[in-house]
Amino acid sequence: MTTRLDLSVRRHQDTSVIALAGELDKLSSPGLHDVLAEQLDGGACHLVLDVGGLSFCDSTGLWTMLAFQRRTGTAGGSLRLAGAYGVLERILTVTGLAAAFPRDPDVSASLRALSRADENGVHD
Template sequence: MADLSVEVDRAEGSANVRLDGDLDKLTAPRLRKVLSELIAAGHVSIVIDTTALAFCDSSGLWVLVEHQREVGVRGGSLGLTGVHGVLRRVLDVTGLKAAFDSVQLSAAS
């Protein structure tokens, strides 16, 4: 199982988050902490780049959905870019793609 790298670029009220590795039961708490801290600091326009994400299980998906709801309550948005592989399939099969403000598929998909 791979680790998860979370890189963040902050701007006024917004943030870009890049994920690299596996987003699963073991690593989801790290992303949850980062997103919670961003939202608490007023960064409610968030784009998560999943281009380098190798795997995402239900724990990781739940973190994404829960924070989409949180930024929505605050009048913000959470979008996903570079969506491919397991994450793309899960979003398609569950219909959760519609839960996000934007979902951009990877060009390699």
């Protein structure tokens, strides 16, 4: 069985917005890892994962997101989740990881939060 995860990237100054659609699991997580690493290596300080299109996420997917949340924080940036409803919201709640990620209702709200944080010099 092949899982399908579609990824698309948009850049907004020092922030990369990565939209995920489909299933984030053991087979597709390496692709997300590569895209996130490429964005950080390419100068993006902040990552916004638009997860509203995820239909499934397993522990490997969670681990990938958590690893990059830590990596961006260490580099002085941040990782935010936009649109974490339904399946992903439930998984984050059940695993106790809901508090580990700044979450916003949508990408626009994430970008506004990052803009306010930049103005104040503080990031989640």
